[in-house]
Amino acid sequence: MIEKHTFSAEVSKVLKLMIHSLYTNKDIFLRELVSNASDACDKLRYAALTDPSLIKEDAPLKITISSDKKARTVTVADNGIGMSREELVQNLGTIAKSGTQEFIGALTGDAKKDVSLIGQFGVGFYSAFVVADKVVATSRKAGEEKGHVWESAGTGEFTIDEAPDAQRGTSITLHIREGEDSYLYQFRLKHIVQTYSDHISFPIEYRGEESVIEVINKASALWMRPKSEISEEQYKEFYHHIAHSPDLPWMTLHNKAEGKLEYTSLLFIPSRIFA
Numbered sequence: 001m002i003e004k005h006t007f008s009a010e011v012s013k014v015l016k017l018m019i020h021s022l023y024t025n026k027d028i029f030l031r032e033l034v035s036n037a038s039d040a041c042d043k044l045r046y047a048a049l050t051d052p053s054l055i056k057e058d059a060p061l062k063i064t065i066s067s068d069k070k071a072r073t074v075t076v077a078d079n080g081i082g083m084s085r086e087e088l089v090q091n092l093g094t095i096a097k098s099g100t101q102e103f104i105g106a107l108t109g110d111a112k113k114d115v116s117l118i119g120q121f122g123v124g125f126y127s128a129f130v131v132a133d134k135v136v137a138t139s140r141k142a143g144e145e146k147g148h149v150w151e152s153a154g155t156g157e158f159t160i161d162e163a164p165d166a167q168r169g170t171s172i173t174l175h176i177r178e179g180e181d182s183y184l185y186q187f188r189l190k191h192i193v194q195t196y197s198d199h200i201s202f203p204i205e206y207r208g209e210e211s212v213i214e215v216i217n218k219a220s221a222l223w224m225r226p227k228s229e230i231s232e233e234q235y236k237e238f239y240h241h242i243a244h245s246p247d248l249p250w251m252t253l254h255n256k257a258e259g260k261l262e263y264t265s266l267l268f269i270p271s272r273i274f275a
Contacts, residue, residue, distance in 0.1 A: 001161070001162075002159050002160070002161045003159060003160045003161070004157055004158075004159050005089060005093055005157060005158055005159070005160065006156060006157050007093055007094075007152075007156055007157060007158065008093065008094040010094070011093065011094060011126070012156060014123050014126050015126055015129055015154050018123075018126050018127055018129050018130050019129050019130065019154065026130050026131050026180070026183075027192045027195075027196070028124075028127055028130075028196075029127040029128050029130050029131055029132075029174075030065075030074075030076070030183075030189065030192045030193065030196070030197075031124075031192065031196035031197060031237075032124030032125065032127045032128075033076040033124070033125070033127075033128065033172055034063060034065075034076060034193065034196075034197045034200060034204065035124060035197070035200075035241060036124060036125060037063045037076060037077070037078035037080065037170070037202075038063065038078075038197075038200045038201070038202055039080075040078050040080030040081050040082070040169065040170060041061040041062075041063070041078055041079070041080035041081075041202050042080070043080060043081040044061065044079075044080045044081040044082075044142055044169075045061060047081060047142065051143070053143070054142040054143050055142070057168060058079045058167070058168055058169075060203075061078075061079060061080060061202050062078070062079060062202055062203045062204070062205060063076065063077070063078045063200070063202055063203070063204045063205070064076075064077045064078075064204075064205045064206075064207055064213075065077075065189055065193070065204065065205070065206050065207070065216075066206070066207040066208070067183075067184050067185070067186065067189060067208075067209070068184075068209060069184045069185075069209070070209075072175060072176045072181075072184065073173050073174060073175055073176065074132075074173070074174045074176060074183055074184065074189070075171060075172065075173045075174070076171075076172050076174075077169065077170070077171035077172070078169045078170055078171075078202075079167065079168055079169035080142075080169050080170065081141065081142050081169075082139045082140050082141040082142055082144075082147075082168050082169050082170055083139040083141055083148075083170060084141045084144060084148070085148045085160060087139075087141070088137065088139060088148055088150045088160060089150075089160060091125075092125060092137060092150050092152075092158065093158060125172075126154075128172065128174050129154040131174065131176055131177060131180045131183055132154075132174035132175050132176055132177060133153060133154075133175055133176075133177040134151070134152070134153045134154075134174075134175040135151070135152055135154070135172065135173070135174055135175070136149060136150070136151045136172070136173045136175075137149070137150040137151075137170060137171070137172045137173075138150075138163050138166050138170070138171045138173075139163075139166065139169065139170040139171070140163070140166040140167060140168050140169070141168075142168050142169075146162060146163075146164065146166075147162070147163040147164070147165070147166020147167075148160055148161065148162055148163055148166070149161050149162075149163040149166070186206055186208060189206065189216075190206060190216045193206075193216050193217055194216065194217065195233060195234075195237075196237050197217060197237070198217045198218050198222075198234055199217075199218075199221075199222040199234060199237065199238040199241065200217055201221060203215050203217070204216055204217040222234065222235075222238045222266065223254065223264050223265070223266035224264055227254050230254075235249075235252050235254075236248060236249075239252075239268050243268065243270065245270060245272065247270060247271045247272045248271055249268040249269060249270060249271060250269045250270060250271035251267075251268075251269040252266075252267070252268055252269075253265070253266070253267040253268075253269075254266045254267075
């Protein structure tokens with residue numbers, strides 16, 4: 001049975017901002033969805049430490065991106081912790097009011113800076129509506145038998161229905177709006193992942209329309225890679241990912257010590273402590 005729900009007033013404000021204001025760097029939608037998928041895999045890995053049965057059915061944690069030019073869809077899927085029906089309603093239908101007000105209040109009018117605030121305030125999912133006119137999220141929580149599907153055109157309401165065949169984890173399908181066709185192509189999606197999400201520790205696979213699978217990120221710890229292979233942009237995105245902060249690091253120190261003991265260190269000093 002399909003249930004209709006109305007977005008909270010705070011979500012409506014954020015959606016309006018996403019669609020009409022934060023448009024200069026539309027690539028951030030994929031960065032945010034991949035980051036959320038990575039968090040879901042991390043949560044399941046942690047939960048499985050005390051309950052291994054949660055992960056046994058689909059053990060290798062990963063993220064999959066696929067596109068369908070004919071259907072005009074891009075899908076970002078993970079086999080992480082997943083969401084229950086109640087969590088879909090809560091997580092995708094409301095935002096903590098204080099967090100939303102802080103997000104809106106922090107906007108500067110500089111679109112480049114404003115885009116970096118999205119992950120910090122937990123509104124990254126809604127960036128999907130920058131390039132999509134409809135979003136469908138199908139999810140089944142680890143340990144539960146039944147899944148559910150969330151759907152919205154971002155116009156004030158969303159629906160929830162049962163999805164009996166849903167796999168563990170979450171699959172988010174974006175119906176790409178007219179004029180954003182470049183996001184339907186592997187080259188563009190691969191470039192965005194390698195620019196913003198190469199540091200993600202889980203494999204990110206791209207599945208083409210011919211069902212060919214390719215791992216498109218290095219899926220290795222950034223600090224373990226040679227400095228010569230890491231760009232300033234990759235250091236910056238990794239800092240944003242772990243610090244949940246929109247500022248740039250004042251200093252980045254990446255060193256490898258060799259001798260009787262060998263270790264590698266990566267240290268970021270936030271610039272905001274000097275503000």
